[in-house]
Amino acid sequence: MWIYKVKDYQEMSRRAAALLSAQIIAKPDSILGLATGSTPVGTYEYLVSWYQAGVLDFSEVRVVNLDEYRGISRDDEQSYYYFMKKHLFDHVNIRPENTHIPDGCGSYAEAVTQAYETLIRLLGGADLQLLGIGRNGHIGFNEPGDSFTETCHCVALAKSTIEANKRFFTREEDVPREAYTMGIGTIMRAKKIVLLASGEDKAEALRGALEGPITSWLPASVLRLHHDVTVVADEAALSLVNG
Numbered sequence: 539m540w541i542y543k544v545k546d547y548q549e550m551s552r553r554a555a556a557l558l559s560a561q562i563i564a565k566p567d568s569i570l571g572l573a574t575g576s577t578p579v580g581t582y583e584y585l586v587s588w589y590q591a592g593v594l595d596f597s598e599v600r601v602v603n604l605d606e607y608r609g610i611s612r613d614d615e616q617s618y619y620y621f622m623k624k625h626l627f628d629h630v631n632i633r634p635e636n637t638h639i640p641d642g643c644g645s646y647a648e649a650v651t652q653a654y655e656t657l658i659r660l661l662g663g664a665d666l667q668l669l670g671i672g673r674n675g676h677i678g679f680n681e682p683g684d685s686f687t688e689t690c691h692c693v694a695l696a697k698s699t700i701e702a703n704k705r706f707f708t709r710e711e712d713v714p715r716e717a718y719t720m721g722i723g724t725i726m727r728a729k730k731i732v733l734l735a736s737g738e739d740k741a742e743a744l745r746g747a748l749e750g751p752i753t754s755w756l757p758a759s760v761l762r763l764h765h766d767v768t769v770v771a772d773e774a775a776l777s778l779v780n781g
């Protein structure tokens with residue numbers, strides 16, 4: 539595991555965008571596993587600006603996103619599909635048919651998750667998976683629990699996640715209670731993983747992930763078992779980590 543300690547959010551974003559760019563340049567038809575939330579927004583801004591400057595070409599890139607709320611349609615502003623279009627897809631030359639996110643409105647949860655896992659396997663898995671970390675240590679929407687999940691599945695969101703995500707909604711009651719997510723196994727099968735963290739409110743989770751026991755009660759801790767993980771975190775997020 540490589541840990542890059544950077545000054546702040548801006549520097550984290552630039553470094554993460556550089557890692558993603560290196561992947562795209564080295565393998566133009568890369569499968570990128572991407573993430574939503576506040577953390578990667580700056581990363582996507584850099585990617586868009588480097589695309590506009592002619593440095594990057596997304597024409598062969600394929601994307602599999604980590605997760606999606608259940609019961610929210612793609613054109614709903616709260617959907618992660620909408621988020622990805624707004625922050626990345628609409629501003630680069632990626633082909634819409636090469637962008638994949640679980641279907642939040644699929645009728646049967648099992649069908650949605652099996653189809654998504656199958657798709658990721660058919661593509662050969664992510665070459666690089668970008669991750670944020672939840673305040674409770676979740677990755678994707680893999681919430682703390684008594685086991686690690688193997689494949690894409692439907693989850694009940696933890697109270698702390700609903701609390702953390704209510705800032706994106708008008709009312710807390712509007713935050714969906716369920717979501718589809720890649721499983722821990724799906725994430726761990728990515729060839730490379732880049733974990734981002736910024737801010738003091740991630741410090742406890744990041745300390746647990748990097749220094750605590752490897753446990754499904756802090757899902758990000760499992761990343762220590764992966765052979766190619768790069769952590770890009772700012773000083774505030776790393777403030778509780780020794781060394």
Ligand code: PGA
Nearest residue numbers: 575576577578670671672
């Ligand atoms: P955030 O969410 O980037 O909005 O902090 C990260 C996560 O919950 O994985």
